[in-house]
Amino acid sequence: MTDQKLPWSIGARRAKIVAIGAAALLAGGVALSPAAFGDATPAKFPAAEIHKPSPVPDRIMLTPTATPSTSQRVTWRAEATAEWARAELLEAPRALVGGVPASGSAVTRLAALSSTPVNTSLGYASTYHTVEFTGLKPDTRYTYRVGDGTNWSEWIDFTTAASDFEPFSFIYYGDAQNNIDSAVPRVFRQAFAERPEAKMIVNAGDLIDNANSEEQWGQWYKASGFIDGQINNISVPGNHEYSGGLSQFWRPQFPYPDNGPGNPELKQTVYYVDYQGVRFIALDSNHQSNSTLMAAQTAWLEGVLRDNPNKWTVVTFHHPVYSTTGTRNNPQVRAQWGPLFERYGVDLVLQGHDHSYGRGNVATNRRSAAVHEGTVYAVSVSGGKMYALNNGQNWTGNGAEVTSTSQNTQLYQLIDVSQGTLRYEARYANGEHHDGFLIRKNDEGERTVNELRTPSNTTGQHVTVDRTSVAVKGEVKVSAYGYDPAEKVAVSLRKLGNTPGQAEIPVANLTADQLGRISYQLAIPASAKAGGTYEVFLSSANQQITSPAITLNGWRADVQARAHCVGANAYVSVTLRNGEGEPLSVEMVTPYGSRTIAGVAGGKSASQAFNSRAKSVPAGVATVDVTGMVDGDPVTMRVEAAYEAASCE
CATH class of the missing domain: 2.60.40 (Immunoglobulin-like)
Structure with a gap:
């Protein structure tokens, strides 16, 4: 019998059938029992094997110095003795032909400043090395690598801070803490994808769940991967970085500037960094029951706020001034630090701990429905552990108001700093917008905090007046906010009940100030009818807003x-x-x-x-x-x- 030729080979057909079946599984969501994959469930790969060190550097981290325009610290982990741990640095070349600097390049070679072994929970020691590059040029891109002279990391780039103000972006995260190896990486990587040129990452504590867990620290580093080696990191300890005392990993990993209050317990957990016009201040809120350490931090905080040459100020610590969840309450933080934030004009207070999102301000700073003039307090979470909101009771019960909240959401925050504005936006893990505002500040330190524009806050009753009854020919003080600097605004008096645009009495053409404010003493024109009810109408390119009703009397x-x-x-x-x-x-x-x-x-x-x-x-x-x-x-x-x-x- 003659073999019959098939239009395709059996192998190809079988492959096609398998592919079609796989596609059907994906499209139809057919569930397979464990037995369908084999007789035995695969064994979990041991954490000790996943996270054990080798001679090849990992956990590479940029930490800022007190002079970030001319120096830079780098930490890494590797099986290398102190005598061999080293780094190489050069100004970033256009190419590394053959993977090495060109002949004649000015390469700086440095021995590690310190090498600290940490005995881990997985049965081995992890040794962390630190090097400090000094004598650098401001606002200059460098390439570096770390290793032992034989086993090197990849070459990594960073840029020093400018010597004066320059616009830049930074990223802020609340607690990672839980599901670090599964839920957290997508948050960190999405944030980096949206701000790849960010100069700083701020972590407000509880980076991990167990202070001395080698496995969790390994997961935390892997969550962001190469990002930590090219963007500076400012972190503060949360309560989960303490277990009896501060995590043994903290100081070897985070050799922050030693410019805090001077108490040994606060070394490299309380510090500040001046970066391109922003003073970043780190506090340790884990000592609320220790009056000595709280008093030391409070006195130091007032000093670094009072003697602050920077236009912008950002403070970060773990336990919130105003708690968003449950019956949590931090009265010592609120009583000792809160008044200083308001007195010295701190712009942002970035916190964690509550595993939910909340953002607000002191209530007396409110100027309109969409604008206030005080410090912004934010609480956020990046990890997978969530708590229920408390309906803002800790805010309103302590003289504050909460503007935006969210629960059961992972978030990251993008902050963009320019000379006159600071823009903040919170986004979900999938990149969608959740919350945001824009701070405008002039050279005298006056500021407005403006909600990002939406249809609900750029139309409607958002003009304030100092009285709602006034005589014809009398005066009303009119205030409005949320404009662009120098935006043109037309002011008119409009009788209620009329069709918009009909029977309006033009009053003035104004220009918003540098902070987006309008303030005007409106004289009620004689053409307005006594006994009538009117509203003040402000029209501009960005807003169409009105005042509460005003009754005009004949006296x-x-x-x-x-x-x-x-x-x-x-x-x-x-x-x-x-x-x-x-x-x-x-x-x-x-x-x-x-x-x-x-x-x-x-x-x-x-x-x-x-x-x-x-x-x-x-x-x-x-x-x-x-x-x-x-x-x-x-x-x-x-x-x-x-x-x-x-x-x-």
Whole structure:
């Protein structure tokens, strides 16, 4: 019998069938039992084998010095004795032909500054080596490698800091801590993909879960891989970097500047770095129960904030000033450090610990729905362990407000610094936007913190006014925020109930200041109708925003209140002056009584003193309802006047 030729070979057909089957599995999600893969489950590869050191360097890390424009520290791990650990450095060439610097290149060769063995939980020692390159040129790209003279790392590039201000970006992470080998790497790598030229990575503690776990430290280094060797790292210890004492890995891995308070316990956990116009300050919040170490940090912190030549200031530590989860609370951090952050104009406070996201500010710094003027406090998480939010109770219960929150999300934060702005954006692990704001700051240190623009904060009622009842020809102070510097803004008065754009009374054309602010004393024009209700409308290329409703009255009424002493008793006195127009009827109300006065003539005043029958009164507000006739109809407006506390003891 003659063999029949097939249109394809059996082997090719079999391969095609296997490929089709694999595609079907992927598309249809067919689950296979463990038995389908073989009789025995593969054994887990031992952690000691995964993470054991070799003569080839790994865990290479850039750590900044106190002079990052002219020096650089590098740490690495390798089986190398102190006498052989070394590094080579040269200005970055266009090519390394044959993998080595060209003949005649100026190559600097240095012995390690220190070599420190760490006995690990996996039965071997990991030796960390540190080298410091000095005498470098500012803003210059260098190439280096580390090793023992035979076993070398790859060549790696870094760039020194500029000697003066230059724009740059940095990345901030909250706790990695858990799922370091599975969930964390995609966060670190996505952040690097979006800011490959970042100059700094800030870790706000709990890099790992067990302070002295060789396996977890190995996972943490592998999560970012080569990135650590070319971008400087600023880290602070969290509670999981402590186990009785500070992790034995910390100082060999992170030889930070020794410019902290001077206490041995705080060495290389409390420090600062000045980098291209930003002062980065690292604190150790793990000592809240140790009054000596907290006092030392607080005094040192005030000094480095007070004597700060940089335009921007970023502080990082682990335990939040305002906690986002559960009943957590850090009163010592809040009481000792919080007032200093506000007093000295710290821009960002970057924290971790709560395994969720929260961002906010002190409530009294709020200027509009989308703008405040104070320090920004952020809490974030990069790892896979999550806690539930606490509805902001630790914020609002301590005089703060939380603007943005998120739970069950891994995040990274990208911060871009320029001369007049600092832009912050939090993104999820998949690269999607979560939160963001823009800080604008002038040379006098004034600033505004502006939410990144969205339709909800660039339209609607975002103009503030100092009063909502005013006489025709009277004045209203108008404030608005969130503009670009020098943005042109048209101001008009618009009667409520009219179609937008109809019956508007043009008032002024203004220009936003350097911080994106508008402040204007608006005189109510005579063409506005008394008795009507109006809004102030501000229109620009980026915003179409309005004020709360303003009632226009046919008179000018000024109200003042004050607390004072008459003998041993504290009184609150209220005075109304009828500036013009028809006679007014007045009802004055205070916590200590009320009175109605009829027929206050134009140009006249009415006063009443209310006896508290106590030796002191707290600060408060007096309310005055003023009624007058407008076009033959009675119109009532309410005016409030604040008074300060008084003590007659």
